[in-house]
Amino acid sequence: MLDFEKILNLPSPLELINDPIFEEKALKVFVKREDLIHPQISGNKWRKLKFNLLAAKKQGFNKLITFGGAHSNHLYAVAAIGRFFGFETSGIIRGDELNNTSSVTLQYAHNNGMKLHFVSREAYRDKSELLEIYGKEDQYVLPEGGTNELALAGVGEMYQEIVSQLGYKPDYIFCPIGSGGTMAGLINITAQTKIMGICVLKNANYLEEEISSLIENKENLVHKNFMIFWDFHQGGYAKKTPELLSFIKLFKAKHQINLEHVYSGKMFFAFYQLLKTEIKNNSTVVLIHTGGLR
């Protein structure tokens, strides 16, 4: 076990959930509880950061620098990693009107030792210029949202974990799409399981191109054993509708699993709407709970 993993709940649990509508189609539905990996380093954040942290360590870095907005789960997780694993951290923040107390995320990051640099939205677009200013040579750079090649390897490990927990490859995996790194990691690792991505942003069809460009294993792209659904964003990123909120409440009451409205809530909601038309009878489905709960 790696030093990092001593405080993490790995492998994350894979829980079977029951519902009469699953029985109608003889579906086995599991939730991969990535939200239970760690209270602050939860969900896909650990998967996407793990191999980056190992690379940083191997290359002798003990300082990390990254980017994010005022509510970024990635930024929050990097600050937590700094605190728990002994890295110095810096964050370049989108919005020069903000300060250390503008959001719970920024407050948490600041209180856990992350050095915050607030830059205008315009300046934020040019990451390499910002790294010239703030990213001294002794800092390991984590991309915005944590998505890069090493992140894909971490997501691949999660898939392997699912296969060994089940004892076979699931027919379908559902995941939310923000930057697309999680979905890309899943497509990269398997052509046998159909990957179903639920986009949580509006007008984000450009992500299909980005996901494709991230995938190293081009053969898996050719098989096209994946689908992206664009119509479950509920009005846009972090937007919510009364239907979504009542679904989240009902799901909690039935299954004792908390969902949030930005990622996991939209994805689970979409799954219930798609299962009649998109899922074959007698299948095994795994829903990735990517965390995001604070």
Ligand SMILES: Cc1ncc(COP(=O)(O)O)c(C=O)c1O
């Ligand atoms: C909780 C949570 N779930 C899902 C996602 C989406 O993952 P990806 O960016 O890899 O598409 C994110 C952030 O990006 C997230 O914070």
